[in-house]
Amino acid sequence: MSEQKPYVIICSDLPETMDQLTLSLSRDYHLFCINRTDVLIETAVQKKPEIILINVIFNKADSIACCAQLSGNVNTADIPVIFISEVFDQSDTLAAFQAGAADFMKYAYHEQELKARMENHIHIKQSREKLVHKHQELNATMTKENERLQNLMIATIRAIVQTVESRDPYTSGHQQRVSDLATEIAMRMGLDHSQKMSIKYAGLLHDIGKLRVPEAILNRPGKLLDMEFDVLKVHPKIGSDILETVPSPWPLARIVLEHHERLDGSGYPNGLTDNEILIESKVLAVADVMEAMSSHRPYRPSQGVDLALKEINSQKGLLYDTNAVDICTQLFNQHDYKFGW
Numbered sequence: 342m343s344e345q346k347p348y349v350i351i352c353s354d355l356p357e358t359m360d361q362l363t364l365s366l367s368r369d370y371h372l373f374c375i376n377r378t379d380v381l382i383e384t385a386v387q388k389k390p391e392i393i394l395i396n397v398i399f400n401k402a403d404s405i406a407c408c409a410q411l412s413g414n415v416n417t418a419d420i421p422v423i424f425i426s427e428v429f430d431q432s433d434t435l436a437a438f439q440a441g442a443a444d445f446m447k448y449a450y451h452e453q454e455l456k457a458r459m460e461n462h463i464h465i466k467q468s469r470e471k472l473v474h475k476h477q478e479l480n481a482t483m484t485k486e487n488e489r490l491q492n493l494m495i496a497t498i499r500a501i502v503q504t505v506e507s508r509d510p511y512t513s514g515h516q517q518r519v520s521d522l523a524t525e526i527a528m529r530m531g532l533d534h535s536q537k538m539s540i541k542y543a544g545l546l547h548d549i550g551k552l553r554v555p556e557a558i559l560n561r562p563g564k565l566l567d568m569e570f571d572v573l574k575v576h577p578k579i580g581s582d583i584l585e586t587v588p589s590p591w592p593l594a595r596i597v598l599e600h601h602e603r604l605d606g607s608g609y610p611n612g613l614t615d616n617e618i619l620i621e622s623k624v625l626a627v628a629d630v631m632e633a634m635s636s637h638r639p640y641r642p643s644q645g646v647d648l649a650l651k652e653i654n655s656q657k658g659l660l661y662d663t664n665a666v667d668i669c670t671q672l673f674n675q676h677d678y679k680f681g682w
């Protein structure tokens with residue numbers, strides 16, 4: 342018997358009909374014949390047929406229940422079932438269809454019609470399988486392409502970060518360290534995946550607006566004059582304007598705009614208060630202050646992690662988000678968090 346023939350299971354409780362079906366179908370199909378419905382699912386899982394024929398004379402209820410089980414089983418749900426029964430009345434036929442039957446015929450000896458129906462259902466099944474396969478291939482391609490684009494985006498972001506920081510060597514690595522700490526805080530705060538990604542990438546880019554701040558101001562040793570500080574203070578807005586033009590699934594522009602805002606409205610550039618500031622921006626603000634105070638600057642030496650923690654805790658709930666400060670403090674005091682200098 343050729344391996345190319347479609348596999349078909351015939352389940353019949355009448356030996357004469359089984360013989361007749363075998364005779365008319367064996368030339369075109371690879372047949373498996375059983376006479377009990379209780380082994381039908383097991384046989385179907387094992388043989389993976391293209392179609393199942395159930396011929397019923399005596400066990401109507403059992404065979405309909407078996408059809409329902411086939412439909413409900415993930416391994417057999419896609420196999421079309423054709424009922425053949427001279428004794429089915431209209432309610433039996435309806436029950437069979439409700440149990441998931443694909444088709445119904447009254448007489449097994451209508452050979453040409455049976456074959457035509459079988460071919461139709463086998464064709465539909467195979468077309469559906471091809472479609473599922475194509476869908477899986479497409480999904481795999483899209484996943485690969487998404488990964489490629491994400492890697493490209495990360496490489497681009499890193500290139501931009503390096504450009505920004507090359508003009509400001511004193512803050513080299515600042516954005517990476519802020520991004521790392523902010524992402525860690527966000528994770529422990531239980532923020533969702535999208536918020537964590539927003540914080541990670543906004544962290545990497547939060548000072549991108551410094552590209553437009555003169556190097557003389559960025560690298561000035563000593564405290565900035567008021568006028569110079571005013572120039573520096575435009576960097577969140579410039580950064581936000583730059584990112585506004587980049588399509589992104591995350592609110593990067595808004596987070597960058599808000600990273601110097603403070604809960605009491607004393608921040609810049611818009612003096613927003615608590616409820617007006619995104620939680621992502623509040624987390625980034627805590628990480629930014631922690632990193633900045635812990636690092637050397639042209640105008641002062643590092644103030645150390647302990648002093649930075651003291652500062653954010655003294656302003657907890659006033660300038661900085663309480664939860665973010667508590668989680669950040671736990672990270673350093675209980676989990677030995679270290680900046681990757």
Ligand SMILES: [Fe+2]
Pocket residue numbers: 547548576600601
């Ligand atoms: Fe900044």
